[in-house]
Amino acid sequence: MNLLIKGGRVIDPSQGMDAVMDVLIADGVVLELGQGLSAPEGTPAIDATGLIVTPGLIDMHVHLRDPGLEYKEDIATGSRSAAAGGFTSVACMPNTSPVIDSKAVASYVINKAKSEALVNVFPIGCITKGGKGESLAEMGELKEAGCVGVSDDGKPVCNSELMRRALEYAKGIGIAVISHSEDLALVGEGVMNEGFVSTELGLKGIPWAAEDIAVAREVYLAEFAGAPVHIAHISTVGSARIIRNAKARGVKVTCETAPHYFTLTDDAVRGYNTNAKMNPPLRSAADVEAMKTGLADGTIDAIATDHAPHHPDEKDVEFNVALNGIVGLETSLPLSLKLVEEGRLDLNQLVSLMSCNPAKILGLDRGTLKVGAVGDVTVIDPSKEWQVEAAKLESKSKNSPFLGWKLKGRAVYTVVKGQVVYQA
């Protein structure tokens, strides 16, 4: 597909680019970057004057609930939500039903995405068979089928020996291992962060140590095995500190956090608000600050949403029994832009966090607008104000703690392989 994007501020950290220019895409591939580009007659064009043009945003951690849990979300609706959020690519977690632990299920996702998805969908396979934490899944075959990483997300791999072997094996075949890090014994029956709010509400708390200990284990295992590990959704001061120190001594560890962890504290749970129930739980103000610092100083490599759609019946219940998770694809960019507005990040850092770095971690040929790269582009209007309304979310589920929030900035064009798949 062909497309000319004219006069936008092109920000592409992968080639140190930040300047006003045109981007010409031909046959789905970036053909030329420069000023005053001309395109053949009939090439569709976008006037990006005053807008920001970036390599297509990548959310490396979403739950599309397909196969098996399509009442929450499916590949079509999830990809529409992604496109509306400015994402050209998403990586989807394998805790579906059945789980993605075989070539057959991975192929189902890839094929369904080919026919129904607006954006690129890259499946992540299981680390262990059935996601049960007992023996290694067939990672070679998962990779061959098109999986871009492995994770037992939703649960940690409790057995340290098995995790060690997973890291070693994955390194050998060149597939990313993504760790959902929590010490389940410490989590116990906890349903929110352990702190003053849990004391006041009389809800069982989850201590930050449950995350820190598990993150520390992954760091030591990665160091020992000489293999890379990516830590999903970090949320604590301690996790950020452990990873910062590990990086400083050369451990191959990367990590992501989610917009809710740098935007909300456990205060959001007051009133037993089930849209503020997630895992890891919303933490304290100090943790929120640590996420911002970690994003700014490079400790945190990526912003991912952990988009976790749930049916209203699974959230409109007493807090204890509500399921964990929130939808995030459509609010991620404006919540992240808020950090730019606050002066905590610059736009180049933001694009690295939301596009270049996730591509690098997963080994995708995306996250860049270099000539010859796939023509995935996000065009952002950083000053567009809008309100989050359930009825207007493209996701099948509406479980967001940000409903009613007035946000600033959003994607106005989402372009996949030179084709506009979303326009605000």
Added chain:
Amino acid sequence: MGFRHKDIIALKDLTREEITLLLDTADSLSEINQRDIKKVPTLRGKTVINLFYEASTRTRTSFEIAAKRLSADAVNITASTSSVVKGETLSDTANNLLAMKPDIIVMRHAVSGAHEYLAKRVSCSVINAGDGAHEHPSQGLLDMLTMRQKFGRLDGLKVAIVGDITHSRVARSDIYGLTTMGSHVFLAGPPTMMPVGIERLGNVTVCKDMREAVDQADVVMMLRIQLERQGKTLLPSMREYSRYFGLNPEVLTLAKKNAIVMHPGPINRGVELASSVADCDQSAILTQVENGVAVRMAMLYHVCGGEPVE
């Protein structure tokens, strides 16, 4: 002044004036409990549903008697966890109950926040008879009424609360109510049962040693230790618990001469309280039970709009 709340979910939500009003009303209603014919027509024609998801004969009976003494029709539903197991949600239950047109639902539920959930979804009044580890406002009020009767005031009292604070809804309601009314609360208990930030709930001091909490106290409130709940991780043994956190006559001598001993019941004799302490002159445990009926009458009366009592 009137009472403007549809529901009574938490003492945290009540002002000093509102608590005083409830206690004053309970005081005046308690006279009815002394009459030969213990019944007034105040809530005639009103329907009260006692919906208990957790067994508690004491609290349920107390609410039932309170409703009946005010001439309300009281219906008990022991929503055994069976309906929960069958998949009926609290919201289904709420809709079914509403179809019966109750005026008040008195509920006990094992989940913190269940009442807030229910109250948002029903038009009738909801009274919290205990939710998880959150609040137990009627217990808090009857505790305060008992103290106020004994000392004539709550302002400036030193109240020691000893035991499992983390899991205690009684402790939270007592802390909110008492500190709102000007008392100073001293807490003691095993460190595994002292939740983060509890001292921020009000005028609360956390003590390392039970003796420090009891020292010069006007009131010593011993909480029930729920043997089944502590599992294996929170306490080495009941024996050790009673040795360090049980109230025996010797520790009680540290309190003021005229101090009273309280307990929300039922007591584990020999664990929280030595039997001799439970039955001593300073024990106000039976007065608490008696005050329970009057306080619950006051709660029912005020959520119904507080028409004149005959």
